[in-house]
Amino acid sequence: MIKRSLVALFLAVGITVSAQSKLSVEEIYMGMFRSKGMDELQAMKNTNQYTVLNTDRGSRSQQIDLYDYATLKKVSTLLDTKNHKELAEGIDSYVFSSDEKQILIANNSNPIYRHSFTADYYLYDLTTKSLRKVLEQVQEPLFSPNGSKIAYVKANNLYVMDVASGNSTAITNDGEKNAIINGITDWVYEEEFAFVRAFDWSADSKKIAFIRFDERQVPEFSMDIYQKALYPTQEKFKYPKAGEKNALVSLHLVDVASNTKKEVNLSQYNDFYIARMRWTNDANVLCAQVLNRHQNNLDLLFIDGTSAAAKVVLNEKDNAYVDVTDNLTFLKDNSFIWTSEKDGWNHIYLYDKTGKLKNQVTKGAWEVTAYYGFDEKTKTIFYQSTENGSIVRDVYRIGLDGKKKMKLSKQVGTNAATFSPNFEFFINTFSSATVPPTYSLNSAKDGVQVQMIVENSALTEKLKKYDLPTKEFFVLTTEKGHQLNAWMIKPKDFDATKKYPVFMYQYSGPGSQQVANDWLDTNDYWFMMLAQQGYITVCVDGRGTGFKGAAFKKCTQKELGKFEVEDQIDAAKVLGTYAYVDKSRIGIFGWSFGGFMASNCLFKGADVFKMAIAVAPVTNWRFYDSIYTERYMQTPQENASGYDDNSPINHVSKLKGSFLLVHGTADDNVHVQNSMQMIEALVQANKQFDWAIYPDKNHGIYGGKTRIQLFNKLTNFIKEKL
Numbered sequence: 001m002i003k004r005s006l007v008a009l010f011l012a013v014g015i016t017v018s019a020q021s022k023l024s025v026e027e028i029y030m031g032m033f034r035s036k037g038m039d040e041l042q043a044m045k046n047t048n049q050y051t052v053l054n055t056d057r058g059s060r061s062q063q064i065d066l067y068d069y070a071t072l073k074k075v076s077t078l079l080d081t082k083n084h085k086e087l088a089e090g091i092d093s094y095v096f097s098s099d100e101k102q103i104l105i106a107n108n109s110n111p112i113y114r115h116s117f118t119a120d121y122y123l124y125d126l127t128t129k130s131l132r133k134v135l136e137q138v139q140e141p142l143f144s145p146n147g148s149k150i151a152y153v154k155a156n157n158l159y160v161m162d163v164a165s166g167n168s169t170a171i172t173n174d175g176e177k178n179a180i181i182n183g184i185t186d187w188v189y190e191e192e193f194a195f196v197r198a199f200d201w202s203a204d205s206k207k208i209a210f211i212r213f214d215e216r217q218v219p220e221f222s223m224d225i226y227q228k229a230l231y232p233t234q235e236k237f238k239y240p241k242a243g244e245k246n247a248l249v250s251l252h253l254v255d256v257a258s259n260t261k262k263e264v265n266l267s268q269y270n271d272f273y274i275a276r277m278r279w280t281n282d283a284n285v286l287c288a289q290v291l292n293r294h295q296n297n298l299d300l301l302f303i304d305g306t307s308a309a310a311k312v313v314l315n316e317k318d319n320a321y322v323d324v325t326d327n328l329t330f331l332k333d334n335s336f337i338w339t340s341e342k343d344g345w346n347h348i349y350l351y352d353k354t355g356k357l358k359n360q361v362t363k364g365a366w367e368v369t370a371y372y373g374f375d376e377k378t379k380t381i382f383y384q385s386t387e388n389g390s391i392v393r394d395v396y397r398i399g400l401d402g403k404k405k406m407k408l409s410k411q412v413g414t415n416a417a418t419f420s421p422n423f424e425f426f427i428n429t430f431s432s433a434t435v436p437p438t439y440s441l442n443s444a445k446d447g448v449q450v451q452m453i454v455e456n457s458a459l460t461e462k463l464k465k466y467d468l469p470t471k472e473f474f475v476l477t478t479e480k481g482h483q484l485n486a487w488m489i490k491p492k493d494f495d496a497t498k499k500y501p502v503f504m505y506q507y508s509g510p511g512s513q514q515v516a517n518d519w520l521d522t523n524d525y526w527f528m529m530l531a532q533q534g535y536i537t538v539c540v541d542g543r544g545t546g547f548k549g550a551a552f553k554k555c556t557q558k559e560l561g562k563f564e565v566e567d568q569i570d571a572a573k574v575l576g577t578y579a580y581v582d583k584s585r586i587g588i589f590g591w592s593f594g595g596f597m598a599s600n601c602l603f604k605g606a607d608v609f610k611m612a613i614a615v616a617p618v619t620n621w622r623f624y625d626s627i628y629t630e631r632y633m634q635t636p637q638e639n640a641s642g643y644d645d646n647s648p649i650n651h652v653s654k655l656k657g658s659f660l661l662v663h664g665t666a667d668d669n670v671h672v673q674n675s676m677q678m679i680e681a682l683v684q685a686n687k688q689f690d691w692a693i694y695p696d697k698n699h700g701i702y703g704g705k706t707r708i709q710l711f712n713k714l715t716n717f718i719k720e721k722l
Contacts, residue, residue: 020465020466020467020492021465021466022466022529022532023466023468023525023526023528023529023532024529025526025529025708025711025712025715026708028522028525028526028529028711029522029707029708029711030708032462033459033462033463033520033522033525034459035436035437035456035459035519036437036454036456036458036459037437037439037454038052038427038439038453038454039052039053039054039055040052040053040064040091040093040094041418041427042096043418043419043420043421044066044096044100044421045096045098045100045421046099046100046421047100047421048068048069048070048420048421048422048424048425049066049067049068049069049075050066050067050069050418050420050427051064051065051066051067051078052064052065052067053065053091053094056082059082061080061081061082062080062081062087062090062091063077063078063079063080063081064077064078064079064091064094064103065077065078066078069420069424069425069441070424070425072441072451072453078103078124078126079103079105079124079131084122084131086122086131086133087105087107087122087131089107089108090107091105091106091107092106092107092108092109092119093105093106093109094106095143096143097143097147098143098145098146098147099147100126101125101126101127101147102123102124102125102126102143102147102163103123103124103126104121104122104123104124104134104141104143104150105121105122105123105124106119106120106121107119107120107122108120108137110137113187113190113191113668114190114191114669114699115190115194115195115196116139116184116185116190116196117139118137118138118139119137119138120133120135120136120137121133121134121135121136121138121141121152122134123163132166134150134161134163134166135150135152135154135161137154138152138153138154138159139152139153139154139184139196139197140152140153140183140184140196140197140199142197142199142200142201143201144201144205144256145201145202145203145204145205146204146205147163148162148163148164148205149161149162149163149205149256150163151171151183151199151201151208153182153183153184153197153199155175155177156175156176156177156180156181156182156184157170157171157172157173157174157175157182157183158170158171158172158175158182158183158199158208158210159171160208160256169259171183171208171210171254171259171261172210172212178215178220178236178237178238179214179215179216180212180213180214180215180216181212181213181215181247182210182212182213183197183198183199183210183211183212184196184197184198185197185198185211185213186213186215186218186238186247187237187238187239187625187668188239188240188246188247188625188626188627189213189247189273189627191625191627191628191669192625192627192628192631193273193275193276193324193627195276198210198211198213198274198277199211200277200278200279200286201279202279202283202284202286202305203279203280203281203282203283204283205256206255206256206257206283207253207254207255207256207279207283207305208253208254208256209251209252209253209254209277209279209286209303210251210252210254211249211250211251211252211274211277212249212250212251212252213247213248213249214247214248214249214250215238215247215248217245217248218238218239218240218244218245218246218247219238219239219240219241219244219245220236220237220238220239221236221237221238221239221668221671222234222235222236223235223665223666223668223671223672224665225666225696226665226695226696227696235666235668237668239625239668239671240625240626240627241622241623241624241625241626241629242621242622242624242625242626242629242630242633242635242636242643243622243626243630243635243636243637244626246271246273246293246626246627249272249273249274250263250264250266251263251264251266251274251277251288251303252264253286253303253305253308262308263308264286264288264303264308264310265308265309265310266290266310269290269292271292271293272290272291272292272293273290273291273292273293273295273627274288274289274290275289275290275291275298275324276288276289276324276325276326276328277289278328279305280302280330280334280336281330281331281332281334282334283305284304284305284306285302285303285304285305285334286302286303286305287300287301287302287303287328288300288301288303288310289301289324289325289328291322291324293626293630294321294630294631294634295321295322295627295630295631296317296318296319296320296321296322297315297316297317297322298315298316298317298322298324299312299314299315300312300313300314300315300328300338300355301313302355312355313351313354313355314338314351314355316340316342318342318550318554319554319557320550320554320557320632321554321557321631321632323341323346323511325338325339325340327339327348327368327371329371329373329374331374331376332376333353334353335350335351335352335353335358336350336351336353337349337350337351337361337371337374337381338350338351339368339371341367341549341550343360343363344549344550344551345363345364345365345366345367345549345550346367346368346369347360347361347362347363347364347367347368348360348361348362348368348371348381348383349361350400359400359401359402360402361381361398361400361401361402362383362385362398362402362405363402364387365549366385366386366387366390367385367386367390367546367547367549368383368384368385369384369385369386369393369547370383370384370393370416371383371384372384372395372417372418372419372426373419373423374400375422375423377422377423378423379399379400379401380397380398380399380400380423381397381398381399381400382395382396382397382408382417382419382423382426382444383395383396383398384396384415384416384417386547387407388407388412390485390513390547390548391473391485391513391515391516391517392412392413392414392516392517393409393413393414393415393416393518394407394408394409394415395407395408395409395415395416395417395426395428395447396408397444406446406447407447408426408428408442408444408446408447409428409430409447410447410449411430411432411435412432412517413430413431413432413433413435413517413518414430414431414432414516414517414518414519415428415429415430416428416429417429417442419444420444423444424443424444424445425441425442425443425444425450426441426442426444427439427440427441427442427453428440428441428442428449431518431519432517432518432519433470433471433473433487433517433518433519433520434470435519436456436459436460436519436520437454437456437519438452438454438455438456439452439453439454440452440453441453466528467492468492468528469489469490469491469492469494469528469531470489471487471488471489471524472487472488472489472490473485473486473487473515473517474486474487474488476540476571476574476575477574478567478570478571478573478574479570479573479574480566480570482542482543482567482570484540484541484542484543484567484571485515485540485541485545485548486515486538486539486540486541486571487515487538487539488536488537488538488539489524489527489528489531489536489537489538490531490536491531491532491534491535491536492531492532494580495580496579496580497580498580499580499581499582500534500535500536500580500581500582501534501535501536501582501585501586501587501722502535502536502537502538502572502575502581502582502585502586502587503527503530503535503536503537503538503586503587503588503589503718503722504537504538504539504540504568504571504572504575504586504587504588504589505523505527505537505538505539505588505589505590505594506539506540506541506542506568506588506589506590506594506597506598507590507591507592507593507594507597508541508542508544508545508564508568508590508593508594508597509544509545509592509593509594510544510545510546510553510554510556510560510631510632511544511545511546511553512541512545512546512593513541513545513546513547514539514541514545515539515540515541526711526715529715530715530718533719535718535722536580536581538571538575540567540568540571542563542564542566542567542568542571543555543556543563543564543567544556544560544563544564556632557632558632558633558634558639558642559642559645559646560621560632560633560642560646561596561597561600561646561647561648562645562646564597565597565600565601565604565605565646568588568597568601568605569601569604569605569608569609572586572588572601572605572608572609573608576608584610585610585722586608586609586610587609587610587611587612587613587718587721587722588601588602588609588611588612588613589612589613589614589615589714590613590614590615590617591615591616591617592615592616592617592618592669592670592699593618594614594615594617595614595615595616595617595618595662595670596614596617596618596619596648598612598613598614598617599612599614599617599619599648599659599661599678600646600648600651602655602657602659603648603651603652603654603655604651604654606654606655606656606657607656609657610657610658610721610722611657611658611659611660611717611718611721611722612657612658612659612660613660613662613714613717613718614659614660614661614662615662615663615701616662616663616664616667616669616670616675616699616701617648617661617663617670617674617675617678618670618674619647619648619649619674619675619677619678620643620644620647620648620649620650620674620677621633621636621643621647622636622643622647623670623671623673623674623677624670648678649677649678649681650681652678652681652682652685652687653685653687655682655685655687655689657721658689658690658717658721659682659687659689659690660689660690660691660692660713660714660717660721661675661678661679661689661690661691661692662675662691662692662693662694662701662710662713662714663675663692663693663694664693664694664695664696664697664698664699664700664701665693665694665695665696665697666695666696666697666698667697667698667699668698668699669698669699670699672693675691675693679691690717692710692713694706694710
């Protein structure tokens, strides 16, 4: 009887194990495991409410729905696309006027680069319930604070449209492709300073400030576009590579009523960047963050809106570089909140309106990772930080005087917040490596959860049949004593007496983070698929990565690819000592900066790594853009050895293992030139390797079946070579 039961139990377990579903590349990259969220979540400013863009798949329509923060109940549907045939293609994004009585809706969006796009725009009046098309294929429209006008850019010129009449007035007329841009950033600003709209309204709606880019002297880059035509066409755009000429930038003030312009005098600067620009609460004071070309000196300027005279109110210097802050917040008296890592960690500071330091609000060996806002009523700042470990994020409140700090988030993982306008509540987004994203309403007073809004229970249920392994987080200590954050994914049926191949994944770029306790991204599912096929995947954040203080992040200055590569090789050596690791079968993979790293690791660590996959890699920083590269390397003219000593092109002769190189021909970011030069170097070194070129694909290499084909190729390469 006992024996029969054991046999029956054994058979049952065997059936369960064998019935576990296997992940496939097709499922992963067709989006089968996407989590639910709150699309286009926006907190209102005048009422204690928020809006979400909902989709009704049955009627193929979208709704901008208004909810009450306190009850989470839907107050109303502000707009339903099924009532407006003009919006049949859907809503791409939307923005409210300051009084929240008008909504500007984008659709028919056409991407330009990573962040930029043109779109058609419709204006919806919430009072009259009327919708009208107001702008066609323009960029970055922005309501004036009083809602009477909309400024926008079309064909590199800045315009102002009167909302009532629909008439537009040209503010500039010298805009020209690959020559002059008004009010929109050039390619390199968009990519590296991460903003597109380079104009702003003053608080009284009377003035506009804008940045003008003169890129006539910037060298031009061209890409062949193949498509299916008999002859390829060519896309040309200005791209300043390291050490080459940047666009000349100038800052201008426009009096909208008279359409008269003044240029801000920045003659004290030479070869500089205007990395941020916006009006303060004082309608006559504009501020700008100006960086020198090395980006190790930042001036915060206050500019008089009448005379256009500029004065420095705050200066930051660093031996390496100064990060631009997006957390600059002006209080009612124009004193301001600022974040800086000047004490070695990113923290919050309070300055008066003249730039005199009043108080360092947060301090400690941890980083402020997001600033959420300031409640004037209670003199309280809300923020996100790494106070409980660099791989997790928590939400806090603290007094403006730095006292009465309280942790508001309750779960261990990654917490982020969207606060109600009166700072009474916040919507907490939480996820961890084992819990998909949840959205809950919480009290801003003590963090207590009031109500759950969105759970991903359906995704959790769907994943049960796959019985996926989990990420194990640990600190890997190299032989040199460097303590590095890491995670490992082992096969679910892991047997410590066996020897497993190890597939290492990393990105490694300055200030980045891949080892974080948050929910799985698409590639994580791929790593778990590999685990189902008997591979261990490991990710290590080496020196140069972020959230462990400025010293750890900036130690790679002027030598990108030296210490980072050393750490990956040293980490692989440590992994090779584990009893369950086959040290003769360790591979490495990376994309972009990670591709640069994977190439270098295979060449420089030829006796450690059996194979590497490099996707869209930089192969010499001489080929990459000025702002990013020079921030960490200065110019090639100043630091030739820093560029060349760690260029994988110069180490191809050391290749012993298997190498797969992948690139898209329409990569406007890391140009295919990088891989072409690497290919030629490998050919002339008489080295055998594999490569794949994706026609007309950009840095992300996607579209149609592309990702599926690509990741099947990567999977097959791993199975064959590792």
